[in-house]
Amino acid sequence: MVGSNVLRHTPVVLIGLTLLLAIIFVIGGFAGWVFASAKNSPAATTAPSKTATTLDTVQEAVVAKVKPSAVEVYVTLSNGAALGSGVIIDSRGYIVTNNHVVSGALSIQVMLSNGTKEPAQLTGTDAADDLAILKIAVPQGGLSVATLGNSTQLQVGQEVLVIGNPLGITQTVTNGIVSALKRSVSEGQGGATIQNAIQTDAAINLGNSGGALVDLQGNVVGIPTLTAIDPEFNTPANGVGFAIPSNRVKSVMTQFIPTGSGS
Numbered sequence: 001m002v003g004s005n006v007l008r009h010t011p012v013v014l015i016g017l018t019l020l021l022a023i024i025f026v027i028g029g030f031a032g033w034v035f036a037s038a039k040n041s042p043a044a045t046t047a048p049s050k051t052a053t054t055l056d057t058v059q060e061a062v063v064a065k066v067k068p069s070a071v072e073v074y075v076t077l078s079n080g081a082a083l084g085s086g087v088i089i090d091s092r093g094y095i096v097t098n099n100h101v102v103s104g105a106l107s108i109q110v111m112l113s114n115g116t117k118e119p120a121q122l123t124g125t126d127a128a129d130d131l132a133i134l135k136i137a138v139p140q141g142g143l144s145v146a147t148l149g150n151s152t153q154l155q156v157g158q159e160v161l162v163i164g165n166p167l168g169i170t171q172t173v174t175n176g177i178v179s180a181l182k183r184s185v186s187e188g189q190g191g192a193t194i195q196n197a198i199q200t201d202a203a204i205n206l207g208n209s210g211g212a213l214v215d216l217q218g219n220v221v222g223i224p225t226l227t228a229i230d231p232e233f234n235t236p237a238n239g240v241g242f243a244i245p246s247n248r249v250k251s252v253m254t255q256f257i258p259t260g261s262g263s
Helices: 052-069 246-256
Strands: 008-011 022-025 028-031 070-077 080-090 094-097 107-111 117-126 131-136 159-164 172-186 193-200 203-206 212-215 219-230 235-245
Touching: 052 070, 052 080, 052 159, 052 172, 052 212, 070 094, 080 219, 080 246, 094 246, 107 131, 117 246, 131 246, 159 219, 172 235, 193 219, 193 246, 219 246, 235 246
Parallel strands: none
Antiparallel strands: 008 022, 022 219, 028 203, 070 080, 070 107, 080 094, 094 131, 107 117, 117 131, 159 172, 159 212, 172 193, 193 235, 212 219, 219 235
């Protein structure tokens, strides 16, 4: 059972936004997809499009590539437990997740995509960026490693997939689009400020935080981290979620993962 400290409500500050929201820390992630096509006018330039069959095929290939590198992170706390997601980023057993997923952990266990459970050690945290690096022993047969993409190449409107463990339902895949880029999002007093955050229209559910935001080339381009709460109703605001860009993950990796063969 997830402990009562899994969710924390704090105000959100979005630089450049006029809509004020409150955010919720999540051991939760992205779900849902809004896909709309604009009507063409005679004078309009028609954007390249994919047929439904082609898009399905692409998405299925991406899932097959990335899903084995997505893990569930189970944390034992002094007053309960917490659940999140993670991504294998190095064949030597290194995994990235959100710092708030493992904060205060007495013990950490990782479940791989094949159901194997491994104890994990916390090798480093970057609280300012809400990122943490875990390490597990490499099982016989090795590990599937995700490819970190270049988050600066993302475009607004680009389709993305999210892989994680919403509500503890393991290996769940959802889809959506990139809603905006280069957001600066404050996690509130004492919390991190995420620079160049990726905004997505996907909803956020318990269990996906620390998982993978993936482009249709199969690259992990972000780490889903938080969602917005509508202060009027104190409920999640549909379509307003944020992920830490993969380029920031690469920078943090150099601090806590020794150089060497690990791709």
